[in-house]
Amino acid sequence: xxxxxxxxxxxxxxxxxxxxxxxxxxxxxxxxxxxxxxxxxxxxxxxxxxxxxxxxxxxxxxxxxxxxxxxxxxxxxxxxxxxxxxxxxxxxxxxxxxxxxxxxxxxxxxxxxxxxxxxxxxxxxxxxxxxxxxxxxxxxxxxxxxxxxxxxxxxxxxxxxxxxxxxxxxxxxxxxxxxxxxxxxxxxxxxxxxxxxxxxxxxxxxxxxxxxxxxxxxxxxxxxxxxxxxxxxxxxxxxxxxxxxxxxxxxxxxxxxxxxxxxxxxxxxxxxxxxxxxxxxxxxxxxxxxxxxxxxxxxxxxxxxxxxxxxxxxxxxxxxxxxxxxx
Amino acid sequence: xxxxxxxxxxxxxxxxxxxxxxxxxxxxxxxxxxxxxxxxxxxxxxxxxxxxxxxxxxxxxxxxxxxxxxxxxxxxxxxxxxxxxxxxxxxxxxxxxxxxxxxxxxxxxxxxxxxxxxxxxxxxxxxxxxxxxxxxxxxxxxxxxxxxxxxxxxxxxxxxxxxxxxxxxxxxxxxxxxxxxxxxxxxxxxxxxxxxxxxxxxxxxxxxxxxxxxxxxxxxxxxxxxxxxxxxxxxxxxxxxxxxxxxxxxxxxxxxxxxxxxxxxxxxxxxxxxxxxxxxxxxxxxxxxxxxxxxxxxxxxxxxxx
Amino acid sequence: xxxxxxxxxxxxxxxxxxxxxxxxxxxxxxxxxxxxxxxxxxxxxxxxxxxxxxxxxxxxxxxxxxxxxxxxxxxxxxxxxxxxxxxxxxxxxxxxxxxxxxxxxxxxxxxxxxxxxxxxxxxxxxxxxxxxxxxxxxxxxxxxxxxxxxxxxxxxxxxxxxxxxxxxxxxxxxxxxxxxxxxxxxxxxxxxxxxxxxxxxxxxxxxxxxxxxxxxxxxxxxxxxxxxxxxxxxxxxxxxxxxxxxxxx
Numbered sequence: 001x002x003x004x005x006x007x008x009x010x011x012x013x014x015x016x017x018x019x020x021x022x023x024x025x026x027x028x029x030x031x032x033x034x035x036x037x038x039x040x041x042x043x044x045x046x047x048x049x050x051x052x053x054x055x056x057x058x059x060x061x062x063x064x065x066x067x068x069x070x071x072x073x074x075x076x077x078x079x080x081x082x083x084x085x086x087x088x089x090x091x092x093x094x095x096x097x098x099x100x101x102x103x104x105x106x107x108x109x110x111x112x113x114x115x116x117x118x119x120x121x122x123x124x125x126x127x128x129x130x131x132x133x134x135x136x137x138x139x140x141x142x143x144x145x146x147x148x149x150x151x152x153x154x155x156x157x158x159x160x161x162x163x164x165x166x167x168x169x170x171x172x173x174x175x176x177x178x179x180x181x182x183x184x185x186x187x188x189x190x191x192x193x194x195x196x197x198x199x200x201x202x203x204x205x206x207x208x209x210x211x212x213x214x215x216x217x218x219x220x221x222x223x224x225x226x227x228x229x230x231x232x233x234x235x236x237x238x239x240x241x242x243x244x245x246x247x248x249x250x251x252x253x254x255x256x257x258x259x260x261x262x263x264x265x266x267x268x269x270x271x272x273x274x275x276x277x278x279x280x281x282x283x284x285x286x287x288x289x290x291x292x293x294x295x296x297x298x299x300x301x302x303x304x305x306x307x308x309x310x311x312x313x314x315x316x317x318x319x320x321x322x323x324x325x326x327x
Numbered sequence: 328x329x330x331x332x333x334x335x336x337x338x339x340x341x342x343x344x345x346x347x348x349x350x351x352x353x354x355x356x357x358x359x360x361x362x363x364x365x366x367x368x369x370x371x372x373x374x375x376x377x378x379x380x381x382x383x384x385x386x387x388x389x390x391x392x393x394x395x396x397x398x399x400x401x402x403x404x405x406x407x408x409x410x411x412x413x414x415x416x417x418x419x420x421x422x423x424x425x426x427x428x429x430x431x432x433x434x435x436x437x438x439x440x441x442x443x444x445x446x447x448x449x450x451x452x453x454x455x456x457x458x459x460x461x462x463x464x465x466x467x468x469x470x471x472x473x474x475x476x477x478x479x480x481x482x483x484x485x486x487x488x489x490x491x492x493x494x495x496x497x498x499x500x501x502x503x504x505x506x507x508x509x510x511x512x513x514x515x516x517x518x519x520x521x522x523x524x525x526x527x528x529x530x531x532x533x534x535x536x537x538x539x540x541x542x543x544x545x546x547x548x549x550x551x552x553x554x555x556x557x558x559x560x561x562x563x564x565x566x567x568x569x570x571x572x573x574x575x576x577x578x579x580x581x582x583x584x585x586x587x588x589x590x591x592x593x594x595x596x597x598x599x600x601x602x603x604x605x606x607x608x609x610x611x612x613x614x615x616x617x618x619x620x621x622x623x624x625x626x627x628x629x630x631x632x633x
Numbered sequence: 634x635x636x637x638x639x640x641x642x643x644x645x646x647x648x649x650x651x652x653x654x655x656x657x658x659x660x661x662x663x664x665x666x667x668x669x670x671x672x673x674x675x676x677x678x679x680x681x682x683x684x685x686x687x688x689x690x691x692x693x694x695x696x697x698x699x700x701x702x703x704x705x706x707x708x709x710x711x712x713x714x715x716x717x718x719x720x721x722x723x724x725x726x727x728x729x730x731x732x733x734x735x736x737x738x739x740x741x742x743x744x745x746x747x748x749x750x751x752x753x754x755x756x757x758x759x760x761x762x763x764x765x766x767x768x769x770x771x772x773x774x775x776x777x778x779x780x781x782x783x784x785x786x787x788x789x790x791x792x793x794x795x796x797x798x799x800x801x802x803x804x805x806x807x808x809x810x811x812x813x814x815x816x817x818x819x820x821x822x823x824x825x826x827x828x829x830x831x832x833x834x835x836x837x838x839x840x841x842x843x844x845x846x847x848x849x850x851x852x853x854x855x856x857x858x859x860x861x862x863x864x865x866x867x868x869x870x871x872x873x874x875x876x877x878x879x880x881x882x
Contacts, residue, residue: 057421114877119618122625126364126420127564131621132554137553138614144608194746196739196755203725209687214740214798215711221745258366258428260601262822265425295440301432305411308418308426323727323778 008273012186015041015276016179023172031171032243033287037280038178039239044263044275045185046232051261052270054225055205059257060116060132063139064230066252067112068237070143073155073247075101080157098163098177101238109234110227117226121219136257143249154248161242164268168242178239182276185232190272201225222278224228232262267305268314277315286289331465336578336586342471344578345478349533350555351562351570352485353526357570359414359565360501360522366427367407367503368530368555369548375400375531376547377438380447389452393535400531401524403434408523413516431549439545446542449535451553470616481529482571498522502565554581557613561620563630572628577613584612635663636699638802638832639715644693646679653679654690661802666778666824666833668843671853672876677836678720681806681875684719684834686710698801714801718791718808720836725782729772733779733790734762737797742862750753765796769823784811791793792820809839821845844868852876 002010016035022030043065050056069315078085085092095101120131144152160168168174194199204211204218211218241247250256259282267278285303289296310317354368378399383392407430451470458466462550489495497513516528534548542545558577562569589605596604621630646654653676661667671677671769682688684695687709693705695712725733735752738761738813739745743788752758766772768790774782783792788808795803809817821842824833828848839845843850844864853863854876860867867873 052422057424059424077563077728122621123560126358127560129364129420129424131617132559133553134557134560134614134617137550138611138821141608141610145610150339178855190371191749191751194751194753197746198748199728199732199736199752200739200745202728203746206725206727207723209707210725210794211736211740212707212739213685213711213719213723214689214737215743216745217706217708224746254553258431261424265421269421295436297432297436298440301429301436301635302431304425304432308422308429309414312422317871327385 002319002321003102004271004273004316004322007096007310007316007320008186009280011273011276011280012183019175020173027122028171030323031175032217033283035171035175035178035243036178037283038175038182039236039243040260040263040280040283041162041276042178042185042239043236044235044260044267045182045189046101046229046234047260048229048264048270048275049189049192049196049232050222051264052274054202054229055203055221056121056222056229057228058120058132058229059108059129059254059261060136061230061233061250061260062254062257063112063116063136064236065110065235065240065260066139066143066247066249067109067257068234068239069241069247069251070149070155070237071105071108071234072101072238072241073157074149075104075156076157076161080159082301096159098161098168098238098242100244101161102235104233105234105238109237113227113230117223117230121223121226133254133257136252136254140249140252143252147213148168150248152249154246154250156183157241157245160245174243178243181235181239185235186272186276188306193272197221197224200238244271262304266304266314268316268320271314271320274314275318281315331346331360331463332586333494334461334463334465335467336583338467338471340579340582341575342474342478342578343582344575345475345482346533347551347554347558347578348478348538348549348571348574349481349529351558352481352567353529354552354555355559355562355567356498356522357526358559360498361412363412363517364420364423364427366424366552367430367434368526369550369552370431371404371527371530372534372548372551373438373545374434374448375528375534375573376543377447377534378448378531378533379538380543381442384414384447387433389450389455389539390466391451393532396531396535397528399531401528401628402533403531404527405524406519408528409522412523413519416519433490436543444545446544449538449543451539453529470539477532477536481532485567494518494521554613557617559627560617562625563624565625566627566629566632569627569629576616580616581609581612584609588612610623637662637696638698639804639834640696641680641684642694642696644680644683644690644695646683646688646690648806652856654683654693657693657853657856657858659851659861661832661834661856663832664744664828664836665848666828666835666846668835668837668847669848669853670840670843670850675853676856677853678806679856680802681717681720681834681836685715685804689840711798712743714798715804716795716798716802716831717804718788718795718806720806720810722784722787722791724779724787724790724794729776729778730766730782730790731775733760734765734775734793734797735759735793737765738762741850742796761797765793768796768820769793785813785816788816789820802831803827803833805833806836807838808835809837809842817842 015037019031026275047061050058075094076096079096085094116135120128123131149155162168163177166173200211200216201221204221237251263278263282264275267274271283271325285300289299330408350372351511354365357363357365376563382395383389404484409578411426435583455470455473459468459469459472489498497518501518554577558570558573561576562573588600589611592605640659641659644654644657657680669677683690686705693699701714702710721868728729735758738758742758764774769792771789771793776785792808809820812820817839824846827833848862848866850864850867851858852867852873859876860870860873
């Protein structure tokens with residue numbers, strides 16, 4: 001048992017040390033695994049803002065992950081084939097620059113979140129869950145039918161995109177980028193949860209009528225949280241596409257929405273580093289159990305059932321001495 | 328486009344709709360009575376299909392296959408209710424989502440473990456195969472027509488069950504006031520197990536019936552589950568009538584949209600672009616319908632307004 | 634005669650066959666405490682909910698400072714200067730006491746769209762919040778988690794949040810409930826001075842407090858106001874005695 005602050009520091013240091021060791025020991029696969037953890041964690045950090053801070057049980061966050069992925073795929077595809085991207089009123093060239101791709105991923109995710117959020121937040125509770133799940137499926141089928149960009153087969157990008165001053169093809173350098181983005185976002189989230197908005201959002205989740213009674217609109221607070229949350233998951237999607245140099249409709253799948261939620265709950269809902277712990281444990285389980293049996297999802301399912309029964313606060317909740325906002 | 332084709336597509340839409348109704352009815356009952364969101368409902372659909380395929384392969388009898396599907400899904404439902412679901416009634420939706428998501432993993436991978444990754448096939452029985460000529464000279468597959476009839480019969484059965492029987496009274500009481508049915512001396516945990524098993528059996532029946540016109544494979548249940556959610560959002564949660572109307576709307580919109588939207592776009596667009604845009608839009612049609620309902624009536628067409 | 638701060642006209646609300654509010658017209662004037670009493674099930678809560686915006690009336694109007702607010706949300710009414718305390722404490726239970734009052738101060742300031750500067754180092758909001766805690770006597774508990782507070786302390790926190798809103802009118806739903814004799818006495822003394830800042834519409838079961846505080850009393854029975862008047866009038870009113878006080882006085 002330790003204070004959550006030290007636990008958070010420990011988690012991030014561990015996530016940093018493992019790939020550095022792997023780099024020195026020349027084990028690039030381990031670096032790739034760590035990069036995967038960092039990116040999946042980032043996606044879950046996004047969801048945690050909607051779910052943990054805003055109380056919005058979104059089962060459609062794969063939408064934003066997929067949008068981020070396709071932002072990368074589409075832009076890089078046009079850059080790679082030297083074709084212009086026709087946006088109806090004007091055309092633009094593709095790009096191989098990560099920062100620009102990120103900007104587009106964040107922007108398009110935000111637009112999608114405004115539309116989905118405005119519709120879904122007309123309801124609450126179990127409706128919200130079903131609607132976000134349904135919109136996820138809509139994007140999934142849309143990606144499948146979008147033959148310009150590979151349809152069901154997805155889209156391969158042969159070279160990883162560029163980041164100024166770094167060689168992204170070297171695993172440890174790409175890891176560094178992902179880790180830096182993750183750390184920065186966590187820092188921002190820590191700031192936001194202590195801000196005026198964070199206080200009001202936290203109250204909107206726990207006692208919406210109280211928030212109304214002091215003259216604030218809880219739904220509007222949640223709406224903004226939903227958009228913030230979506231942009232972060234979208235950014236993670238762009239990085240994930242770059243890690244695999246491949247995008248496909250499966251980034252939009254309901255299974256992935258469920259998995260991001262599993263990362264958050266496994267680690268600890270509302271805990272700053274809960275998603276990081278959850279994603280790391282998930283990738284480890286996938287690696288270890290997946291090596292033992294083809295049917296490792298059965299064991300994952302059983303572990304999750306045990307968590308629901310006995311460890312409501314997730315792993316961080318078990319380890320940290322601080323009481324969480326959900327405990 | 329001919330009248331025959333239009334009528335054929337309308338019938339296809341109805342057939343799809345009534346199968347969605349079997350899924351949505353169980354989901355909405357379970358939510359109405361127990362307040363539970365069950366993501367694992369698609370697993371019962373899959374279990375029904377696999378049980379039917381296995382029994383049909385063994386005995387060659389389609390009727391026995393359907394009976395097996397009903398029994399297997401109901402048993403799986405009752406078992407899951409008594410071991411896992413029962414502990415979730417008092418918890419929040421997030422726990423329910425996580426636990427039932429975990430159940431999907433267990434059921435899907437368990438089925439893959441037993442039956443392997445290759446799809447199974449369930450044949451349409453002899454006495455229902457081939458086309459039938461409808462009034463007006465339209466040839467339509469007899470089996471699909473039978474699905475529509477079975478779906479409508481189940482709808483009537485559910486209506487009678489809820490409106491006319493003792494169990495129905497208990498279910499309606501349970502939707503309104505849990506304490507009241509306890510006060511009436513009803514064994515709540517038995518009632519809940521029965522409602523859950525009933526919902527599971529309906530899903531299993533749908534899986535077996537649809538399994539004969541599609542392949543039976545792991546993961547077949549979840550896309551149908553999500554469509555059933557769309558049905559419930561449109562129809563209003565907890566309402567069987569809403570589930571019925573919503574299911575038919577979704578079935579018709581999806582089927583007719585896929586056929587007609589590309590044609591509509593061809594009226595003012597170049598041929599191949601119209602096909603691309605039309606079919607992309609058609610894949611989104613039911614979600615657009617759902618959005619429209621959300622804007623006009625956030626609690627669904629037949630949901631209790633707030 | 635000063636214009637009323639809060640006024641309802643012909644407010645009616647039915648649930649099925651039950652008329653919970655039946656043509657209710659009443660006012661809250663500057664500087665007064667107007668107590669609303671009546672037996673259980675008389676429709677006090679329904680009336681409070683319509684005034685605060687949690688329920689829409691079937692007919693009738695509600696005006697705040699002469700402005701019609703009938704169709705407005707609870708949030709809009711709070712912004713317009715109506716502060717409400719809840720019958721069942723409605724607090725952010727897993728936050729600290731200070732965070733709860735800060736929420737009120739934040740709502741009153743309207744500056745909620747600030748994403749980075751830590752709110753607990755915003756001195757002007759902090760001053761408002763701490764002052765409110767001092768006034769209700771909760772300052773020593775400011776860093777405790779709200780779910781650790783006693784029932785009575787939670788009632789005090791409800792009042793403190795209402796204070797941070799610097800409202801034009803208070804609507805208090807049974808603030809004395811569960812306070813105990815000492816607590817009620819202290820709160821009675823406090824409300825007595827508070828009326829000079831803003832008038833109070835007070836729903837209360839504690840008759841000692843009502844008789845000690847109220848400038849006017851309205852008696853609600855079966856959704857209708859059967860009498861309004863001074864403490865003396867109400868005590869002497871035979872209808873009231875028969876309908877309500879009869880079994881208590």
